[in-house]
Amino acid sequence: LRGAMNICFLSLDYPSTISGGGVGTMVRILGQALARAGHKVTVIALAMPGLPAYAEDDGLRIYRVPPGSWHWYAYRGLPYFGPMIVLFLRELEYSWALYRQLRTLHRQEPFDLIEGAESGAFFAALKLSRVPLILRLHGEDYTQYRDFLTAKLRLGRIPQRVALRRARLLISSSRNHAQEISRELGAKHP
Secondary structure (H helix, E strand, O other): OOOOOEEEEEEOOOOOOOOOOHHHHHHHHHHHHHHHOOOEEEEEEEOOOOOOOEEEEOOEEEEEEOOOOHHHHHHHHOOOHHHHHHHHHHHHHHHHHHHHHHHHHHHHOOOOEEEEEOOOOHHHHHHOOOOOEEEEOOOOHHHHOHHHOOHHHHHHHHHHHHHHHHOOEEEOOOHHHHHHHHHHHOOOOO
């Protein structure tokens, strides 16, 4: 990396004293290392009850955004159809929530690089195509249950697949997973 960059991580999770998973922990560790190297690092994560909308963590700026709940209402209110579209709606809601904050911050001080996971990057991939997008593959349900795909999983994967195809680079934790994603996309991808 040449010179200091302004980097944004999109994450469904960011560790705190009350929550935190593997993806959020990876974002925290990588983000802090980049901040120590002199880069400006912002994390946009989904809000959790009891956590502030903005915080700073060892050189990182953390923005937490409300995720939306249409997917929950669809699941509860539409007896057959709701459970089938819940993953699709959730993906759009999460992606839109993250993108709205990303867009606001990008207008104030443009990002040089955006990194996210398969989930939550749909609108960033569509709307900010000039900013390099890196997607780190963490093993979504679609990939994990490839032999038992339901309509719900297939529909929920559509926005993720759009983001995967538009990303400049995909990072996988294993060659096997990278090959699975390559087969899914139907082409080689950096």
